[in-house]
Amino acid sequence: MTETAPAAPSSEASRGTVVGVVDEQLDAVRFDDRGLVPAVVQDAGDDAVLMLGYMDREALIRTLTTGRSWFWSRSRQEYWCKGETSGDRQLVREVRYDCDGDAVLVRVEQLGRGACHTGNRSCFYRAFGDASGDAASSPG
Amino acid sequence: MTETAPAAPSSEASRGTVVGVVDEQLDAVRFDDRGLVPAVVQDAGDDAVLMLGYMDREALIRTLTTGRSWFWSRSRQEYWCKGETSGDRQLVREVRYDCDGDAVLVRVEQLGRGACHTGNRSCFYRAFGDASGDAASSPG
Numbered sequence: 001m002t003e004t005a006p007a008a009p010s011s012e013a014s015r016g017t018v019v020g021v022v023d024e025q026l027d028a029v030r031f032d033d034r035g036l037v038p039a040v041v042q043d044a045g046d047d048a049v050l051m052l053g054y055m056d057r058e059a060l061i062r063t064l065t066t067g068r069s070w071f072w073s074r075s076r077q078e079y080w081c082k083g084e085t086s087g088d089r090q091l092v093r094e095v096r097y098d099c100d101g102d103a104v105l106v107r108v109e110q111l112g113r114g115a116c117h118t119g120n121r122s123c124f125y126r127a128f129g130d131a132s133g134d135a136a137s138s139p140g
Numbered sequence: 141m142t143e144t145a146p147a148a149p150s151s152e153a154s155r156g157t158v159v160g161v162v163d164e165q166l167d168a169v170r171f172d173d174r175g176l177v178p179a180v181v182q183d184a185g186d187d188a189v190l191m192l193g194y195m196d197r198e199a200l201i202r203t204l205t206t207g208r209s210w211f212w213s214r215s216r217q218e219y220w221c222k223g224e225t226s227g228d229r230q231l232v233r234e235v236r237y238d239c240d241g242d243a244v245l246v247r248v249e250q251l252g253r254g255a256c257h258t259g260n261r262s263c264f265y266r267a268f269g270d271a272s273g274d275a276a277s278s279p280g
Contacts, residue, residue, distance in 0.1 A: 020268075020269050096264040096265075096268070098191065098263040099256050103263070123243070124236040126165075
């Protein structure tokens with residue numbers, strides 16, 4: 001049996017999927033009175049819910065056009081590209097929007113340690129009712 | 141091969157899990173200036189993200205203590221128990237909260253047609269960049 005060389009990473013695999021902007025779809029998103037929409041981030045591999053952030057229209061456009069997840073930080077009042085500092089980047093695989101247009105679902109390939117600044121893979125690492133406040137089971 | 145009778149539903153399977161309230165955990169949830177926290181609802185079976193709703197403290201307590209998912213309707217300004225009218229109920233299996241305490245993840249068994257009032261199983265049935273605005277793939 002001959003060895004096969006590992007496949008060269010495609011540009012999509014290494015950079016995330018550039019979805020592109022369709023104006024009609026963007027117009028279907030209803031930003032709240034702060035100009036924000038909640039964005040659920042889900043692992044495209046095992047479907048774990050990793051985090052929830054907020055996007056304004058510009059952050060959503062950046063997410064759709066760069067292949068990376070962009071958010072608006074309410075506390076810092078600035079844009080942030082997930083993992084740009086930590087290296088724990090999210091490569092966009094798909095972006096969905098809900099029936100009312102008031103929530104977004106970003107399916108990503110999570111690089112590095114995970115999505116959470118605590119070092120946990122998911123920000124939802126704690127379950128109600130669990131005595132330790134830190135459930136062993138994974139969040140999906 | 142003999143036929144096996146279907147297992148009788150356990151009280152938990154038919155009614156949802158009563159998680160119960162731990163005050164310290166409830167106090168870790170940071171409701172926004174409207175008194176609300178976004179609640180992501182995920183199918184506990186196949187991990188699909190079904191919908192996003194909002195809970196105030198009372199709706200969260202009801203969700204933790206009744207085994208059903210409760211939300212605060214911003215448009216109608218009233219509590220609603222998912223599926224109480226439609227029959228498309230959500231039986232709670234687990235409730236998680238995130239690192240900052242400003243988002244909740246409810247893992248449920250979705251009954252009936254699904255979570256969306258359009259008849260789709262998930263409210264996130266549309267993908268950006270898809271020409272039809274209605275992607276064939278499931279949202280996780």
